[in-house]
Amino acid sequence: MEISIYNADNKTVDSIAHFMDFYYSLRLKHLASDLLDQGLSPKQITEAVIKAMTVGKSAGLDIDQHFRPVFTGIQKQVVSDCKLSHLAYGLVLMNADAELSVVGGFQISVLQEYIGHYGSF
Numbered sequence: 001m002e003i004s005i006y007n008a009d010n011k012t013v014d015s016i017a018h019f020m021d022f023y024y025s026l027r028l029k030h031l032a033s034d035l036l037d038q039g040l041s042p043k044q045i046t047e048a049v050i051k052a053m054t055v056g057k058s059a060g061l062d063i064d065q066h067f068r069p070v071f072t073g074i075q076k077q078v079v080s081d082c083k084l085s086h087l088a089y090g091l092v093l094m095n096a097d098a099e100l101s102v103v104g105g106f107q108i109s110v111l112q113e114y115i116g117h118y119g120s121f
Contacts, residue, residue, distance in 0.1 A: 024065045028083035032092060033072055038102045049082055052091035
């Protein structure tokens, strides 16, 4: 025999919010620290994430759907990191230090794709 305990404090709204957090987290496929492999420093990544979040907010994005702070392990150390959606990863890379070739190359490829779809200006 099982005993079920009913707790009036359980709120449906909280359950829905937890489910939505879980759902959004499934879409966050990238880590900001992945950009270390692209030649960005931790400071450059942090600055780019902040800029990308600012861009997202000004464009009306629901930031919680695209950026999620997490802790990850790098070289036997626990570090503060950020899970990113594909869009957020692109925004971070686009807002990183423009003197890095990977950033310039990404910006050029995005514009070439845009111009290719909408004709030349």
